[in-house]
Amino acid sequence: MTKHQHRVNEVYHFFDNKDTVLGFRKLLDCAMDTQNMQIYKEAIELTDWKEKYPTYTEELIEKSKNLLQKIEKIPVHEHSLEKSVLRARNILKSYGSNRFSLGPVSVEINKGQVYGLVGENGNGKTTLLRILAKEISFNEGELNYSFNVEPKDEYDLRTKLVYIPQRTEKWYGSLKDNLKFVLSNYGVKPEENETRTLMMIARLGLWNYKHLKWSELSSGYKMRFELARTLLRQPEILLLDEPLANLDVLAQQVILEDLKSIANSVNNPIALILSSQQLYEVEKVSDKVIFLKNGQYKDNSELQNAENSHLIIEIDTPESREKLLEVFKDFNLEKLNFNGGVYVAYFSSETEFYDVISALGNARTELVYIRNISSSTRRFFVN
Numbered sequence: 001m002t003k004h005q006h007r008v009n010e011v012y013h014f015f016d017n018k019d020t021v022l023g024f025r026k027l028l029d030c031a032m033d034t035q036n037m038q039i040y041k042e043a044i045e046l047t048d049w050k051e052k053y054p055t056y057t058e059e060l061i062e063k064s065k066n067l068l069q070k071i072e073k074i075p076v077h078e079h080s081l082e083k084s085v086l087r088a089r090n091i092l093k094s095y096g097s098n099r100f101s102l103g104p105v106s107v108e109i110n111k112g113q114v115y116g117l118v119g120e121n122g123n124g125k126t127t128l129l130r131i132l133a134k135e136i137s138f139n140e141g142e143l144n145y146s147f148n149v150e151p152k153d154e155y156d157l158r159t160k161l162v163y164i165p166q167r168t169e170k171w172y173g174s175l176k177d178n179l180k181f182v183l184s185n186y187g188v189k190p191e192e193n194e195t196r197t198l199m200m201i202a203r204l205g206l207w208n209y210k211h212l213k214w215s216e217l218s219s220g221y222k223m224r225f226e227l228a229r230t231l232l233r234q235p236e237i238l239l240l241d242e243p244l245a246n247l248d249v250l251a252q253q254v255i256l257e258d259l260k261s262i263a264n265s266v267n268n269p270i271a272l273i274l275s276s277q278q279l280y281e282v283e284k285v286s287d288k289v290i291f292l293k294n295g296q297y298k299d300n301s302e303l304q305n306a307e308n309s310h311l312i313i314e315i316d317t318p319e320s321r322e323k324l325l326e327v328f329k330d331f332n333l334e335k336l337n338f339n340g341g342v343y344v345a346y347f348s349s350e351t352e353f354y355d356v357i358s359a360l361g362n363a364r365t366e367l368v369y370i371r372n373i374s375s376s377t378r379r380f381f382v383n
């Protein structure tokens, strides 16, 4: 089965289960993969209809499946994902009087992959992203890219390698006009420009905001606009600095799911690295999680090593340490740390998470939250 067919089947599955919210966004992804302007127009029309009649679920499912039948007949060129598009080896960077130094950092990423970059404030995330984006220099190491076609000049490079900072600049006029301006700079003809722009607006959930100005958009929608503007240029590497900042939890999950899906495009996959403070949300969509502490690099691949096979559990409870120690007395508990707010319990590797949960339940322990963080980068934060 081709990847296109696979993505199409996934969308059928969503609609068969009446799960239209994520299903519709994935339908638009499949539509975009066709690069077929007729399909784009139908997808745009359907988006407009959906926004006008938000409660007509049955009709939406039927119309979406009809469109999907047309989409699946269109052959989609599958981009090879084998080669890495960015390779950084032993990058070292220090600022001026050596107050802060980053590295050595080695990273390699292929198109279609998503990497999360996490760490506390001031640990070098922005610095690393800007180095990878060629926005700032580094002192030692090697940085190589292999784009589809070697960039002709700086402008061309900036199309393929895009960094979106945390705070973006103000723009004037309507959201839609600004997006159309991007494509007109690339010489796209007016009719195609309108279609591609509206398709991107639909895909990024900006349909009801397309006539608004910068000052009328919330920060979450400003970020969506920046993404739309960038994606119209079809980048190969996308580096996002804190795209989840200022978003509520639901909006964070939605944008991450969108980013993952967009990065996984069949004919135009993107290598995506995003920094964030939202560790758990980012972990869910990331192929690799990079953790920076005082500029030092770690990633979650080392959590799979045998010597790291402890069971580590984060527990938020109003109960006392004594009560927890009593509950865990028959387990091989190595240590129980209190991090101000939550406990972190370290058990030997043969302990099972479900047994610990049962013991807590049997002792009628009041629990606010419990999470197995054994293979989460969260371990690096709590250690």
Ligand SMILES: Nc1ncnc2c1ncn2[C@@H]1O[C@H](COP(=O)(O)OP(=O)(O)OP(=O)(O)O)[C@@H](O)[C@H]1O
Pocket: 095, 096, 099, 100, 119, 120, 121, 122, 123, 124, 125, 126, 127, 128
């Ligand atoms: N241009 C600069 N000159 C000197 N020091 C800098 C410069 N930019 C950043 N730093 C220092 O480098 C360190 C890392 O900063 P950086 O912005 O990369 O961290 P970060 O992890 O992105 O932080 P945050 O999450 O707060 O954005 C900080 O100590 C910062 O003060």
